[in-house]
Amino acid sequence: MPTSVYLSNPSVTINSVDLSDQCTAATITYSVEALENTAFGSTARTYTGGLANNSVTVTLYQSYAGSETEVSIYSLVGTTTTLVLKPASGAVSSTNPSYTLATAYLESHTPINASLGELSTIDLTFTGGTLTKATS
Amino acid sequence: MYIIVSPRLGTPGDKFEPADGINVQALIDGGLISTDKPKKSSKVKEEPVEE
Numbered sequence: 001m002p003t004s005v006y007l008s009n010p011s012v013t014i015n016s017v018d019l020s021d022q023c024t025a026a027t028i029t030y031s032v033e034a035l036e037n038t039a040f041g042s043t044a045r046t047y048t049g050g051l052a053n054n055s056v057t058v059t060l061y062q063s064y065a066g067s068e069t070e071v072s073i074y075s076l077v078g079t080t081t082t083l084v085l086k087p088a089s090g091a092v093s094s095t096n097p098s099y100t101l102a103t104a105y106l107e108s109h110t111p112i113n114a115s116l117g118e119l120s121t122i123d124l125t126f127t128g129g130t131l132t133k134a135t136s
Numbered sequence: 137m138y139i140i141v142s143p144r145l146g147t148p149g150d151k152f153e154p155a156d157g158i159n160v161q162a163l164i165d166g167g168l169i170s171t172d173k174p175k176k177s178s179k180v181k182e183e184p185v186e187e
Contacts, residue, residue: 016158017168018144067142071166075159082157102157 011086012058014126017072024121025059026085028099030131054131056083056101062113062120073124076106083126094135104129142168 012023033050063069082102092098104126114120138152138160145152145168152169154160163169 015162016145016152016154017142017163067144067168072144072168075162075165079159079162080157081159081162082155 005087007087009089011084011089013084014058014072015076015081015083019058019060019069019072020089022060022063022069023058024061025057027057028085028101028131029055029057031055052130053127054101054104054129055125055127056085056104057123057125059121059123062111062122069122070111073106073109073122074111077109078106080105080129081126082129092134092136098134100132100134101126101129102132137172138163138169139172140168141170145169 010020010023010026011018012020012026031053033053034047035050036045037048038045060069060073064071080103082100083104085099085101086092086096088096090096105128106124106126109124110122112120113122138154140146140148140150140152142148145163152163154163160169164171
């Protein structure tokens with residue numbers, strides 16, 4: 001029977017700071033670069049795995065209050081950190097796996113990203129690093 | 137030793153033990169944790185005795 005995933009309470013932790021209640025979108029891209037190794041005699045292109053090239057993109061509401069988004073993110077620009085994402089906030093299990101992206105680099109941040117009449121949000125992309133999945 | 141300031145990291149006042157890869161300086165800069173520097177000894181050096 002097919003099932004659908006409805007994410008209402010995922011967990012997003014950036015640099016040990018739980019920013020789940022400021023987050024509205026999160027995407028993990030788990031990627032290993034394809035290196036072509038097609039050679040004479042091949043009848044179709046073939047590839048082998050190269051370097052992992054992972055990333056996490058999150059959308060957060062901006063907040064300049066203490067312990068909120070801005071103070072948690074600003075000093076991470078130009079450095080590496082660890083992110084942990086889970087589909088739900090409960091304990092890690094096979095149905096609620098934890099994904100950890102370690103040594104992920106944050107290249108840029110938009111401290112002010114505001115439009116009249118709208119809540120300010122920021123989009124962050126953490127690139128590189130090693131992705132691991134835990135089920136217990 | 138680091139102390140949790142922000143409830144987003146745990147219970148404020150508890151000891152914070154950063155996992156590998158955590159950018160501790162960013163947490164300090166953001167006021168999310170504090171450093172608990174060891175207190176200096178109150179021992180006062182005695183003046184040297186002149187003979």
